[in-house]
Amino acid sequence: MDLGALDAFVAIADTGSFSAAGERLFLTQPAVSKRIAALEAQLGRRLFDRVGREVALTEAGLALLPRARRILAELDDSRRALGNLDAEVGGRLSLATSHHVGLHRLPPLLRAFSQSHPAVALDIQFLDSERAWAQVLGGRAELALTTLGPAAPPLQAVPVWDDPLEFVVAPDHPLAARRTVRLDGIAAHPAVLPDANTFTHRIVADCFASAGLAPQLRMTTNYMETLKMLVSVGLAWSVLPHTMLDAQTRVLRVPGIRLRRQLGHVSHTGRTLSNAARAFMALLDGAAGGRRTGAT
Structure with missing residues (x-):
């Protein structure tokens, strides 16, 4: 064949x-x-x-x-x-990354990797986190760089970035002027969130479910930049990474609630990784170690 x-x-x-x-x-x-x-x-x-x-x-x-x-x-x-019998780092490296990680976390690492290993041809797919995991599981990507959810063998997930999340609204939203707000107050207003099958949506939904509540979904989209735009025009509230906040949004202070997610890399424990993939993982793990050291 x-x-x-x-x-x-x-x-x-x-x-x-x-x-x-x-x-x-x-x-x-x-x-x-x-x-x-x-x-x-x-x-x-x-x-x-x-x-x-x-x-x-x-x-x-x-x-x-x-x-x-x-x-x-x-x-x-x-x-x-x-x-891998040859110690040289070259060939093709297939990566699957979420749009948020690819746009906001990867650029400096890709630049450093390309400069250190110019013989490697990078093949990068921008996908939802869950689809990126499927690419690794199916052997169509060596590494996924995404939001991390529960990982079960044969997939292995390694955290690299801690990603605090904030409840946000437009500056002229009815909730924006309040010093603090409760979850039931937020739940009374429409929301825009990632799709229900995403890791991030589950974090938010579980938070509300623990209080016997559920968000009023006006619409869903998996692009954080789109969510931010929809919030900024006053369509609804949402949850965004702290790193994306600016004058277009107002953070809602919810006493006792702290949302966060982990971003990192996912690999298949049953497959042999190329030297290029190992080198990229070492770069990611070095970045994670540097942040942990800087925090102590």
Whole structure:
């Protein structure tokens, strides 16, 4: 079975498009179609139904997909294990990062890493934290740099940044003038928060649930910059990282309530990490150690 054809098959399944798969693999669309045609001929099964511009996996395609992922993951693992025999740090490093971490925490680290290891080709995907974890679990990324939630084997989560969260409103919001406010007072007003399946939403929802309350959701979005904009125009209250606060927002002081989350890196304990991934993890762990030392 041709590994290039399997690569094309998985890329189409992930992107839902022959042309998008070609862009991901740096191939033309006809080249991708040729690989799939060869794979279908070899297997004697149609793998995709093509209706207009829509592409959907057939029953045979659905059965092949998890096996194809495992084969490609094993191949990548073997390549990394052999590459690690050479102490040089090079090759490709696949990272999946949340938008917030990627925009607000990673830039200085990426600059330092690129300067120290210019032979490494960085492949960075910007995804929701939960999807980034799935990329690591499925072997499509070596490391995820995200908000951390409960980690279970085979995933391992390591904190790097402590990220305090604040209840915020617009300067002209009815709650903005109060010196302190209770949770039930906040719950009486509409909220904008990340989606319910995100780690951050769960932190906020658990806080309210412990008081027998629930936020009134006006809408959800997983982009912190969008949440800040919606707050700043007075649409609703939200919860934002302390590092994002400025004159567009007012912090609500809630006695006895302190929200925080951990940001860090996630890896797969059952997979061999490349020298590049190990070097990047060492940089992250050094940054975390420096902050802990500076705090003492």
